[in-house]
Amino acid sequence: MEMSILNRMSESQNKNQFSGSLLVKKNNKVLVEAHYGLAHRSEQIKNNALTRYGIASGCKLFTAIAICQLVEQGKLGLDTKLTDCLNVFFPYFDEAITVHHLLTHTSGIPDYFDEEVMDDFEELWLKHPMYSLRSLEDFLPLFKDRPMTLKVGERFRYNNAGYILLGLIIEQASQQPFCDYIEENIFQKAGMVSSGYFEFDSLPKNTALGYIDLPDGTWKTNIYSLPAKGGSDGGAYVTVDDMTRFWDALVNDHLLSKEYTHKLLTPYIRTKDDESSFYGYGLWIEKYKEAIFKFHLMGYDPGVSFHSAFYPNYDVKAVVCSNKSSGAYDMMMEIEKELAMLF
Template sequence: MLQEQLVTNIQSEAEATGFSGTVLVKKGNRAAASGAYGYADKAEQRPNRLGTRFGNASGSKLFTAIAVCQLVEQGKLAHDSKVIDILDQADFPQFSPDITVHHLLTHSSGIPDYFDEETMDDFAALWITRPMYQLRQLKDFLPMFQELPMKFSPSTRFHYNNAGYILLGLLVEKLGGMPFTDYVEQHIFAACGMADSGYFSLDALPGNTAQGYLVKEDGTWTTNIYSIPVKGGADGGAFVTAPDMLLLWEGLLGQKLLSPEMTNLLLTPHIHEDKEEYYGYGVWITKRSGEIYKYHVTGYDPGVSFHSAYYPASGTTAAVLCNHSRGAYRIMQAIEKCLDSQMDM
């Protein structure tokens, strides 16, 4: 019954909205629904497939949080470690010396962001005066925020912050002894069996990868190659497949990546964002009636929309990957409508 409802709802929503991407839903270890829609390459009319790679934008912050927690378990770091002590105060002259790893993980550090979502709404506008093709390493982002003043004192409120995750990535590089993207690919993706996922440059994408598209109201389009950094990093921009993303949830929840205690800490609602939404370490947490409804990650960039979640009450995981700027949210709503109806029966 659930499987039939899911397939019908997803198909109906995909057709109504012109969805371009892939969808995979599993209940336990069994696939409940899957589908692929639209084109990975519009010019060549190459269709999306279930195993197509898509950018996942800020959905990658979970990978960064896992990497940091691994270093904590190795004794190289602590959640209350002072970040500026480990990096270099001279590089961040106006940053508070009281900022901890926990503050960065929970978006409560108060540092300035290079893309402040409270005051900015066009990510692509960042690259009008900055060559996006030069942003290939974490250190390349530093001139965009490192000398700006603090927005508020650490721990006083939640403020979603990409720059904070850049700093976390720099900690991983310094203490992990390798480039951030190599660390994630070796210690997280490989450990979960995510063989098709990685951090790829837009000017050297591997096969079976979807181009990201900005689609205008008249149906014309451009790719997103001039609208996002050329290579992803600690604040977002990995490429994943839908099956690989569910392997990530399986690895995390099955304690393949972290100990049970550290896994629970990562999934703890550390800070309240708004209404039902809380934030753990790199993961959003939705509560309903005092219970955890879902753990989820999302990502939006020009030409990218991404949602993935685990629903503990039903043991269901879902991943929706889209190579348009919008689309994943509506499909996720269709999935949740089915799951909620089953819970009410």
């Protein structure tokens, strides 16, 4: 497989100028690993196996797992009302909103960045400087006093603000800062030794800068395009190896009990008007002929594109991290073409 898929990857990389890393494993065996492009263009530092990448919304699953851990501990319930587990006043929010609604993007609350109506993430920072957003509370003024967008439970509508609230619930229930909780209860347990929530103005070594390529052929980094520090709705940094470790820990019930791993991976709601695409808790689920084809994550920000998946029928984990705004999806599709041929 390795030579065949590497040929596919090289062709796709040449076509799209992909910059990043990819890793595919079956059990603990590496099927393919490759690294392309530069982590730091000015210094000509190449991406490699140790490079940490931002994964944008790809880390909503970490938030969902943390919620399920706290439910297991009896500190809250999936049917707990938002008003009963978070000491913040929302003047226009429906009192029927539960933790389950927030996890499945069915709460109907307003989003601070509504992907159905907004195209440019950078629009947000005209009124709210990105360097001031370093804690979850910093996001509340962007949405807490706005009216509901939909009725509770009406339909799936992807919502970043809902995951901000979940992060605040984690902080209140655990009495720990969100990032500390995730690093202690997920990253350490999964052996994700290089992962973390880092601030843009104090990034650790081996961290790729995110690049935005402009139409005139010039480029800029994404340092003025995203919040200064990621949180419960997105913005963690990982290596490709750490992400395969994460999938191993999750599907082998090392992060949750078997019961709550099953709850996390249950397809609760359709995300589109078809029979194949669903959402569980913090992750996407794709079916094929009624069977689950893959559990997958994706993340897109200016200067970030990320895809990762676990294919249960093949016991394959795949990770594609990029420090450009696009490219990860194309590489993941090439991986899936190869898997379809082999398995």
